[in-house]
Amino acid sequence: MPELPEVETVLRGISPILEGNKIEYAQVNRPDLRRPFPQNLAERLKNRKINFLHRRSKYILMDLSGGETLLIHLGMSGRILISQEVQGAFHHNKAQSQKHDHFILHLKDSHQLTFNDPRRFGVIDLLETRSLETSASLAHIGPEPLSNSFNEAYFTDTIKSKKTNIKATLLDQRIVAGLGNIYVCEALFRAGISPKHQVYRLSHKKLSSLVPIIKEILVEAISAGGSSLRDFRHASGDLGYFQHRFDVYGREGQECCNTECKTKIRRIIQAGRSSFYCSNCQR
DNA sequence: ATGGGGGCCTGCCGGC
DNA sequence: TGCCGGCAGGCCCCCA
Numbered sequence: 001m002p003e004l005p006e007v008e009t010v011l012r013g014i015s016p017i018l019e020g021n022k023i024e025y026a027q028v029n030r031p032d033l034r035r036p037f038p039q040n041l042a043e044r045l046k047n048r049k050i051n052f053l054h055r056r057s058k059y060i061l062m063d064l065s066g067g068e069t070l071l072i073h074l075g076m077s078g079r080i081l082i083s084q085e086v087q088g089a090f091h092h093n094k095a096q097s098q099k100h101d102h103f104i105l106h107l108k109d110s111h112q113l114t115f116n117d118p119r120r121f122g123v124i125d126l127l128e129t130r131s132l133e134t135s136a137s138l139a140h141i142g143p144e145p146l147s148n149s150f151n152e153a154y155f156t157d158t159i160k161s162k163k164t165n166i167k168a169t170l171l172d173q174r175i176v177a178g179l180g181n182i183y184v185c186e187a188l189f190r191a192g193i194s195p196k197h198q199v200y201r202l203s204h205k206k207l208s209s210l211v212p213i214i215k216e217i218l219v220e221a222i223s224a225g226g227s228s229l230r231d232f233r234h235a236s237g238d239l240g241y242f243q244h245r246f247d248v249y250g251r252e253g254q255e256c257c258n259t260e261c262k263t264k265i266r267r268i269i270q271a272g273r274s275s276f277y278c279s280n281c282q283r
Numbered sequence: 284a285t286g287g288g289g290g291c292c293t294g295c296c297g298g299c
Numbered sequence: 300t301g302c303c304g305g306c307a308g309g310c311c312c313c314c315a
Contacts (some may be wrong), residue, residue, distance in 0.1 A: 003308055034291070034310080058309080076309055077293075100293085119292045121309060164285065173310085180308050229308065249308095271287065274306085 002074045004145065004178030005221035006240065007058045010080050013235035015053045017082050017111050018062065023048045027104040033117060034075060037103075038126045044068070045105070045126070057141045057177035061132070069129045071137060075121030081114045082235045141177045145214050150176055152208040159199050159207070166202065167195035167270050170210075179214070182227060182249045185276045187214045189248045194282040195268070195275040220245070248276040256281055 002010070026045040028037060038044070049065035060080075062070040072080070103115040103124055115124065127135045143149040155176070159169055169175055170184040179187075188195050190213045193206060221227060226240030229250075233239060243250075247257050252267040256278040263280040 006308075073309085075292095076307065117292095118294065119307090119309095121292070123310095162285085168286070171309095182308060227308080272289080273309095 002058065002078070002226070003180035003183050004058060005183070005218055005224075005242065006226035007055055007060060007074065007178075008222050009226040009240060010074070010235055011053055011055045011060055014060075014080060014082055014113065017235075018050045018107070018113065019052050021050050021111065022108040023050065023064075024106045024108050027106065029102050029104070033102060033120045033122045033124060035123055035125075037124055041124070041126060045070070056133075056138055057144070057173060058180075059137065063129060067129050069127050069132050071123065071125040071127055071135075072115065073123040073137075075117060075119060075123065077119040078115065078117040078122035079233060080235050081116065081233075081237065083112050083114065085110045085112060141173050142175050143177060145176050145178055145218055150211065150215075152211050155211050156204055156207050160204070162199040164199055165195060165270065166193055166197050166199050166210075167275050169199050170214075171271070171273070176214070178218075181273050181275075182246070183214070183217055183221065185249045186247060187217050189277060189282060190217065192282055194279070195270060195277050197283070248278060251276060 023045050024047070026042045028042045031037060045064075051063040051065065054061050054063070058073060060072040062072070064070060074080070098116055100116050100118045101114050102117055102120070105113040107113070115122070123137070125137060127137075132138060143154065159175060162169055166188065167184060170179050170187065171181070185195070187210060191206065191210050193202065193210070199207070221242040224240060224242035224245065225234060225238065227243040227246075228239040228241070229243060248265050251265045254265050256263045256265060258278070258281055261278065261280050263278050265276055265278055267274050267276050269275070
């Protein structure tokens with residue numbers, strides 16, 4: 001699934017089309033995704049103006065007129081595509097209807113936003129804007145990794161005594177928002193920390209070093225337009241490029257990219273997820 | 284408190 | 300060619 005850089009890439013792609021636009025109507029093609037859709041979703045979206053878009057963690061948030069915000073989470077396989085229905089004989093830009101197009105916003109200017117999600121682990125919700133931050137979805141999410149509130153002091157103080165491995169800690173959205181399996185693997189490689197290392201046994205220096213590394217990786221990935229594995233694409237349909245810069249993710253059995261280290265990258269399972277790491281460079 | 288496992292879904296890929 | 304197991308970017312719940 002899309003992690004923070006992929007969600008940010010989607011957000012940047014769709015914002016210019018959506019902000020200031022108006023929803024003509026919403027097409028809701030099934031009753032639920034991971035959770036049921038909110039009551040009367042289509043009726044509540046009809047004729048709403050889209051004020052602006054923003055992101056919190058891996059959630060895309062659409063601030064609407066009428067004091068409500070549409071929340072979209074892409075889960076593992078969710079995609080957002082923008083298309084345009086062209087009037088007249090030619091329909092080159094009109095999206096082909098796909099099997100898992102569960103939710104479509106038809107906009108006044110003839111653009112359409114399509115949410116496609118084969119595995120249906122995504123979420124769509126409609127929340128009161130004034131209590132957005134305290135809603136069940138967002139209330140327990142930690143600081144944004146690219147904000148100043150995610151800093152060395154916060155990070156080390158929060159986790160220093162945890163009797164958990166560092167992999168699970170970084171995946172915990174309450175500690176820091178938006179990281180997923182790929183970027184945690186990559187950050188741990190750059191920091192030279194084994195995913196199995198217990199947090200309370202890591203030095204203050206090592207733990208602190210993760211903070212700038214996490215920020216650096218996310219910034220790089222966002223500028224590359226995210227990572228495209230199976231199904232991630234920009235809203236325009238373009239691919240992201242950061243996957244070409246993975247040092248360890250998906251590289252089981254290949255040699256470590258550090259010069260003079262020919263150790264083969266290992267894959268282990270932690271908490272049901274694959275961790276990729278170099279046992280020589282990461283301790 | 285926390286960590287491990289299972290569940291939710293579909294699709295794809297490799298091996299036999 | 301076809302079937303089957305394993306795997307996938309997330310998250311939630313239950314159990315020890």
